[in-house]
Amino acid sequence: MKDIREDIAWAQINTDVLKSLENPRRLYWVILFVAIAMVGVAVGCEVYQYNMGLGVGNFDNPHMWGLYIASFIFWIGMSHSGTLLSAILHLMHADWRKPIYRFAEAMTTFSLMTAGLFVAVHLGRIWQIYFALPYPNMRQVWPNFQSPLLWDAMAIFTYLSSSILFLYIGMIPDLAICRDNMHSGWRRKLYTALSLGWEGTDRQWRNFRMTYLTIACFLIPLAVSVHSIVASDFGMSQQPGWHITSFPPYFVAGALYSGCAAIITLFIILRYVFKFEEYMTMPILKKIVRLTFAISMVWTYLVWVEYATAWFGHNPHDQHLLLEKATGTYAPFWWMMNFCASVVPLILVFKRFQTNIPVLFAVSLLLNLGMWLERWMIVAPTFADGYYPWTWDHNQWPSLVQWGIVFGSFGWFTMLFMIFCKIFPSVSMYEVKEMVYHRSLATKRLQATGELAAAGKGAH
Amino acid sequence: MSISTLFENYSEFRHRHPDGDVPHNPYKWAMAIDLDACSGCNACSVACYAENNLPVVGREKFAHGQVMHWMRIERYWDQDGREFPDRGARYLPMLCQQCEAAPCETVCPVGATNHTPDGLNSQIYNRCIGSRYCSSNCPYKVRYFNWWDYPSTDNVWPAEMNMQLNPDVTVRGKGVMEKCTFCIQRIRGAEIDAKTQGRLVRDGEIQTACMQACPTSAISFGNLVDPESKVHKQWRAQQVELDKHEQVKDEEPGGTDLRGYRIYEWLAPYPSIMYLERVRESEI
Amino acid sequence: MMNSDFDRRDFLKVLGWGGTAVALTGCGNGMVESGKETVVSYVETNDYMVPSVSVYFNSTCAQCDAGCSITGRIREGRVLKLEGNPDSAINRGKTCGLGQAGVQNHYNPDRIRAPLLRTGNSGEAITWEKAYALIDEKLKGVSGNEVAFLTGGMSGHLKVLLGNYMDSIGSKNHFAYEAIGPAVVRAANKKSYGVEMPRFNISKARVVLSFGADFLGAWVSPVNFSQQYAQFRKGADGHKRGVLIQVESKMTITGANADRWLVVRPGTEGILALGIINALDAHGVNIPGDIAAAVKGYDKDRVSRDTGVSAEQIDKIADILKERTPSLVLAGSAAEGYAHGSQNAAAINLLNQVLGNVGKTVEAAAVVPFPQMAPATGNTAALKALNDGLSAGKYKVLFSYGSNPVFTSPAAMKFKDNMARADFKVVFAQYLDETALQADLVLPLDSALEDWGTQIPEYMAEGAQINILQPLMEKLHADTRGMGDILLALVKQRRAEEYKPFDDYYGYLRAAVLQNKAALGGAHQADNDIFWNETLSKGIIKLDGAQHASLSVKSGAAGLSLPEPSAIDAQYPLQLIPSVNASLRDGRNTNQPWLQESPDPLTTIVWDSWMEIHPKKAAELGIVEGDIVEVTSKSGSLKVQAYIFPGIHPDAISIPLGRGHEAMGRYAKGYGVNPFQILDMVYDKETGELAMHETRVKISKTGERVIVVKDEGPVGGNQEGQKIVPLMPTDKANLSKEI
Amino acid sequence: MSKRHLLALFTDFDAAEKVVTELRNLGIKGFNAEKDMIVKSPIEHPEVEEFLGDRPVRVQWFTLFGAVGVGALLFLLVAAAQGSFFAQMKGGKPIVPFPPDFVLAYEFFILGGVYITVLGFLICAGLPARRSPLYSSKVSEDQIGILVQSEESASGTLKSIFTKHQALEIQEEAGK
DSSP: OOOOOTTOOHHHHHHHHHHTTSSOOHHHHHHHHHHHHHHHHHHHHHHHHHHHOGGGGTOOSSOOOOHHHHHHHHHHHHHHHHHHHHHHHHHTTOGGGTTTHHHHHHHHHHHHHHHHHHHHHHOTTGGGGGGGSOOOOTTOOOOOTTOHHHHHHHHHHHHHHHHHHHHHHHHHHHHHHHHHHOOSHHHHHHHHHHTTTOOOBHHHHHHHHHHHHHHHHHHHHHHHHHHHHHHHHHHTSOOTTTOOTTHHHHHHHHHHHHHHHHHHHHHHHHHHHTTOTTTSOHHHHHHHHHHHHHHHHHHHHHHHHHHHHHHHSSOHHHHHHHHHHHHSTTHHHHHHHHIIIIIGGGGGGSHHHHTOHHHHHHHHHHHHHHHHHHHHHHHHHHHHTOSOGGGOOSOOOOOHHHHHHHHHHHHHHHHHHHHHHHHSOSSOHHHHHHHHHHHHHHHHHHHHTTOSOSOOOTTO | OOHHHHHHHHHHSOSOSSOSSSOOOSOOEEEEEETTTOOOOOHHHHHHHHHHTOOOOHHHHHHTTOOOOSSEEEEEOOOSOOSSOTTOOEEEEEOOOOOTTOHHHHHOTTOOEEEOTTSOEEEOGGGOOOOOHHHHTOSSOOOEEOOSOGGGSTTTSOTTGGGGSOTTSOOOOTTOEEOOOSSHHHHHHHHHHHHHTTSOOOTTSOOOHHHHHOTTOOEEEEETTOTTSHHHHHHHHTTOOTTOSSOHHHHSTTOOSOOEEOTTGGGOOOOSEEEEOEEEOSOO | OOOSOOOHHHHHHHHHHHHHHHHHHHHOOOOSOTTOOOOOOGGGOOTTOOTTOOEEEEEEOOSSTTOOEEEEEEETTEEEEEEEOTTOTTTTTOOOHHHHTHHHHHSOTTBOOSOEEEETTEEEEOOHHHHHHHHHHHHHHSOGGGEEEEESSBOHHHHHHHHHHHHHTTOOOEEEOOSSOOHHHHHHHHHHHSSSSOEEOTTTOSEEEEESOOTTTTSSOHHHHHHHHHHHHHOSTTOOOOEEEEEESBOOHHHHTOSEEEEOOTTOHHHHHHHHHHHHHHTTOOOOHHHHHHTTTOOHHHHHHHHOOOHHHHHHHHHHHHHSOSEEEEEOHHHHSSTTHHHHHHHHHHHHHHTTOBTTTEEOOBOOSOGGGSOBOOOHHHHHHHHHHHHTTOOSEEEEESOOHHHHSOGGGOHHHHHHHSSEEEEEESBOOHHHHTOSEEEEBOOTTTOOEEEOOSSOOSSEEEEEEOOSSSOSSTTOBOHHHHHHHHHHHHOHHHHTTOSSHHHHHHHHHHHTTIIIIITTOOOHHHHHHHHHHHOEEEETTOOBOOOOOOOSOTTOOOOOOOOOOSSSOEEEEEEOOTTTTTTTTTTOHHHHHSOOTTTOBOSSOOEEEOHHHHHHHTOOTTEEEEEEETTEEEEEEEEEOSSBOTTEEEEESSOOBSSSOTTTBTSSOOGGGGOOOOBOTTTOOBOTTOOEEEEEEEEEEOOOOBSSOTTTTOOTTOSSSOEEETTTOOOTTOO | OOEEEEEEEESSHHHHHHHHHHHHHHTOTTOOTTTSEEEEOSSOOHHHHHHHOOOOOOHHHHHHHIIIIIHHHHHHHHHHHHHHSSOOOBTTBOSSOHHHHHHHHHHHHHHHHHHHHHHHHHHHTTOSOOOOSSOOGGGGTTOEEEEEEEEHHHHHHHHHHHHHTTOSEEEEEEOO
16 A cells, blocks of 8 residues: 655645646546536526525425525534644645645635525525614614524634635745646646745745644634534524434534545545545545544534433423434434444445545435435424424425425535646645655655655655 | 624623523514404404415415414314303414524524513515424414425415415415515505604504404504503403513412413513403303 | 485495495495486495495394394495394394304405306306296296205395295295204204203203203304303303203314313214213112113113213213203204214104203293294205106206205215206306206306395294394395395296386395284384384394293103114224314305304314324324325215314224315315315204214225415414413312402 | 945855955945845855844744734624624523633633734735845855955955855846
């Protein structure tokens, strides 16, 4: 099982990565066009819904929220691992992060953008969405800062913009590389502009290091707060099944979980589409897989804490709701959710599967399915079996319009991601260089102590 | 904005609703509904349709649970496993409880639903963006959302029918939340009259549409602050206190012999509607 | 309220133009008589017509025959809402849902806009002149007794005018028809009390024992009874809270409010009544000898065997009736709907006599001292007579007003076909309903909110009163006419000179009222105009001095013979109970969407018909909610969704009346089924009334299943152990401190 | 007196280190090693600072100000908005409810921190900057560049030192 070669030429790294920006393979186009088609579906549904009203989604009283909110939480969650992992691992100097953090952060940014769309799509009067912004106006009407939804908006805005900055700052040296290697066309102009005249001087590097470190430090509490706030959309309400103390950590764990699963999926896709076997190596994959497994167990624990709270807490409404989930209309999905998210990951304990690409691909998809269902199972059953028995409703089923938009959102995400990978280096070149450099130094020290047979020629 | 107004407002509205030391003044609108008198005839509900421009959604949308009745009559059976319901049914007119600490108010992102100084839970249609968080958080599920654009839907208000629409009440378009307002158009009308005549609203001056129609006069509505009002007397006679979520009388050993109660009092939304329990003759 | 003396007609014109202006801007339909449009701008309206300020006028609700007085709220010339008129002794400012929907009858988009003449299968719009001329011409050829006039219940000056018209054409064939009127009970009351419709003092009673009288729902005068009921529950003048016992085979809304709801085998109400008398005798209540003798056979065991009511229950009832007086016993539509309905009613009334309620809780009602205006109550016997006549070809010309026999008569009666035998059929209608579709000439009527008239309710609450109908706004459609105006025009064809002074029905009415000013309590008022305007502004003429009819109690159980409960018919094992829904009644109001969407109080079903069946029976037949079942009687069959309903006798099923229209309008057509169609033609032995409950049916699953459209949730009427509607037994409750 | 600019490229950090230390120790006249010497490298490398002598980083002060200042400012703004604009009375809650405002302040704190830090970075690192004429794309690939600025007189010695240490390439340009 081979890892990145320590003696790989730095120039080689540049050329390899820059190749991923050149003319795409057919596979790339296929993926891109499928994605765009999916987006088309969603846009169609949304236009229809916009004109007719949300009734076309087959909402009703009490089923006020549906797949939109469920998917919103899903995408927010998806966004987490990216930045969080990148930041945490950066602080811990885990060098295996370096080849993969770039696309992980891109994933964060784009899934956040997708999540934002769901908030808009969900609204009854999307054209009035700006009412939720704190803009000064003659009537002196301001949004209600007590509403968790508003905290959401604030947190997501902060998270999105910070993630983009983090991604961008970390990319500047690479953009300089691109600038130096592209000698014509709009790309050159783009890179020249974006690289801000970076020359890798000592002064730039010094401040760069400090800045990058600081933002990383900020991002960790931020990421945690974002999903706790999403959790408080539910936790702050009085409804059975939502009003649960363990929700914030539970949501954060779920977020990391689905994020890691998504990283595995994308890791595998990129590895093939852009031929990154050299950099996205098995040892790295193995590390992510183990991390994912660990988090899956944390999540499993927390979900059982939730059930336990509902069951042993003396609130008959919560108990009833739990029973309904397990036996009622939603039972199939609820059980599938528990299976996908708690049982499936057990496969990952077997060493031979930790590097078995096909298995991992399937598993990662199942995990994400499970996590999407989990979000749905948080939202829908509470509406079906709230406090008031007269308005219980077990017959409501999301219409094709809702499903269409959810379906399309995956296309939207893929589209953005694929376009990103063609314009920006999805593997961080300068950090891979650092990685191999430091590793080779380490080896050299060993050689110096003469314990190791002479091999490798120093820095390069 | 100035710092002084900031502090004035802060101290003025610092109290939590409901609050003993800072009561509503001069008005706190409330209801008492006698379930022993209520016969479940639906007159109140239809009257509400007439007064408040409620759309008739038709069979299909009703089947989808998109009905808009602000006032719904619920029919419950005794659950003692008898072959026949030989004690009859139990009827409950359910409408917005105009909670003092309304769960719906705090969660609205744009502040489209607020607490008015006279103790109502107001809904501002043209501020609402339709996030539906309020309804999600309502324990009684008495908020109704405009899933469709009813004014432009066939056979909701076709020509001529639209001439019946009450000019004092907005016709709601798609995408906004709505609910019982305690017939706020009537309340405001009376309050303004009273103000111009330099007096307070008299008890019985305001009748909500449901109360006015009710053939058994099961519904009474009035100002809870006014010690002379019927509602105030009823609440006091039943020892139900607005700002408690556990009534003293309920602690009495062997339970109370008073009928007054509020639904989901223990959730502490402090509803403004007191119901009087249904009574059944024990000798027959 | 306005008493000032300006000319109402002008006022209404102005009002009307205002309304027109709104209408034109509002919905853009030209409702103004062509050539007369003068749209008055709001800046120059009359003083008493201020934009955005409401004015109120009193009139009378015509949604049913109870005669509640209403106050209409009018703004910008449009009537917006109807409230009860507090001055009326009948409804005291209250209304029912049905009454609230009156505005939807008025603004209904499916109203007929112009006279329609049938040419082949299509109708062509013609002018009124042409229509009148046509009627005149058609009547020329035929003799008076070849003309038949079918109406619903009628009263007031309209009835007088109709009488005169019938005289003028020398016809005696006026048939007053009500599909679901309490005709048998009327007859029975006449026998037992000497009056058809006495006053029932529910509020004074301490126990009400009702045999299928749905007095909170659709029986006689529900709004009045509901108010009395509230009093009765509160325990008027120092009494304890009143006790309501309801005896019936299918739970009505009244049954749903009873302290004790007793399910009896269909048709055995009378037996139970006699059983109770017997039990009272046993409990030492003093019973006249002949009655005691007559009920001797009805001992507890037999009665409880026949009726299914347990013996101890009968004892309990006897007890409570004995100790809590006065009580009130009511015989309602459920008891009367059988071949032996008269006996049932008689037996039940007998209970009132035995308990000495007559004169206390059953009182004589005040009567209006104008017999020719007194209500002509309808019945089904009249329809039968008409139908026989038609099938025998006796009638060449048929007028129909205020009823819809093609919809409300049993299909077995073949009324539709027999109607076709008449050469010329004129139908006065607001909608193209099933009957109107069979007509040769359809004459569009004003709505009750546009028309003039007087009405005398059959059930008089306290003092006698004459109700005034007056327009609450200008006509909505230029080419509709009030029934009064039409009759006047018709009668003028015959007796022109006699009716010359009255250029319209309004004039006739005004003259007629002023003629009897003194008798109508206007003696003090010299000025006719003032008196007239006062009368209109009140909307009610109260006749304080009016006589009360005297009750003549014919006690004794003579000729009281109740049949044994009929044995189970193997082929048609179930009894069909066509239930009367408080808001839809016999189907004349079905095209009002508020009523379609207001859930049935017991099943919460909307916009559709259903078959109620007891859980036990359903389990037996493997029927679950939403199953489409075929209900077959000897006379026909229909398919309807099943609803599992505990409040019904296991050997009976129930389908509500009023739905299942094939015409009438967008809100009525195609919703539900019409159980009238499958009723067997069984008649009450004494009165010859159609016995509505005598139809026996069999049911079979079709295999289809639908989701029942209803308001209740998946757990139905279950509170899931929460304190939502708790129940407090009287021995726990302390009602004394209540306000 | 005009200045001269020299850029020399070296294979790796070790080579660069030798050159830098030498230049600093020699103390050539007309050349200030502390001010006139810039090292350009393809990767971020702490050792560079060590042999280059410590040069201060001030980004963290921006961070401090941003986090605390912006956080506090926005918190006050929200509180003021609730208290002194259109009063939204929420049943059961005071008009300026602190728990929610603290949640928001938490986000503002981070928001301000990140934004101002980035601003600080641009200022401290002097970005965006015009590219200096002496630049080789090799630097962004795998070579270490040393850019010096000196008097005419000193340039000779500097060049000789570079060549002595096997500079792969030496670019020079006459300053204005």
